[in-house]
Amino acid sequence: MSGRATVQFTVNGKHYAADVEPRTTLVDCLRHDLKLTGTHVGCEHGVCGACTVILDGAAVRACLMFAVQAEGADIVTVEGLADGDRLSPLQASFRKHHALQCGFCTPGILTTAHTLLSEEPDADADRIREVLSGNICRCTGYVQIVEAVLDARAAYKQKWAAAL
């Protein structure tokens, strides 16, 4: 027990160790200590969804976790979705459908939709809307976001079929 703690975890396949105060949230650790600024931070109290990252396969709010709680976790942030410069099918679909304007909410929406489609590649518009109710977008009105996610399902279904 001391004023600082070391935390180790994997982010986008890379191992990191950070020296943090226990009160440092996971999102602040990602952005300030690891300089992974793709994950955004909006409300800092769990209502906007901008900070969503994928922790051990599940979408979580990175502002509602202290970094120390993520010890040993396998984390994927929005930076981990693309394959180098090649957009992931979900990201490509967002571009095709104009599913972002200012882009502030986009990292959180992409990580959320990615876990949803990874688990439920058949999710319908209703389910997608329900899941995205935890992500606030001030710009788009959500219509194109839902269309983009619906359109990306084919790629996830293929992945499922290939895995069987």
Place this chain on the structure above:
Amino acid sequence: MKAPRFEYVRPTRLEDAIGFLARHGGDAKAIAGGQSLVPMMAFRLAAPRLLVDIGRIPGLNGIAVDDDGIRLGALVRWRDIERSAELQRAHPLLVEAVRHVAHYQIRNRGTVGGSLAHADPAAEMPGIAVTCDAQIVVVGPRGRRIIAAAEFFAAALSTTLAADELIIEVQLPPWRDNRRWAFEEFARRRGDFALAGVALFYDGGADGTATNIHIGAIGVGDTPVRLTAAESAVEAKRITASIIRDAGAAAAASVKPADDIHAPGEYRRALLGVLTERALARAAGLALREDA
């Protein structure tokens, strides 16, 4: 919006977690999913000096169903309940209520024990606990005790749990096969805390009468409540449109929600009446005329 400074420990044994809480008195707090405590700390409504992370204590995340009922470990998450085919059969009311808790990402972290201990008056799990006569199993330095849900919630965000006690399990009585049930809540946006909500179940007799009726409500007082007046309006009767109206009126008349920034008390009261009617109609499989 940054939490105040604190020290952090992550014991892997229940005894050690309790030891930390006991030694640090009110200065220490357990953290499970963090989905209520972290926002409280960000707003500085809570400022524990020591955070005891109980999230990795083994043996607290089991779901067990047997003839004695259902047992949920304190660390069972909303997502575990939502996805459990076993619970869908063994306690459909619980599963339906939990589907209304918060959003996808929060459901991936939030826990049963955390919700009970946090005791938000509009939270679904405390409402189910009170409606279903749940027993809450807690452990502290003086050993283990069982608290009936009816005795557990003291006021808004306040319970009869001591500062050095931890919830380890919640037990729900067994669910009967011929049971009819419904859960209805209203929130302005999906995932928000309910302005009001109703959970109910009864056993349907061969002659169509409802027995063993249990009706509970959230969001209409300091704690979740049983709507005993509405229960009396239904118990041992055949459910008809007029019984449903009586129960709704009895429900609304029996509560006195306070005004707050989310809604005037009168609004919540009227809402409770409507939700009670809807829930009863749904459980009974009757169509309700909205203008009735």
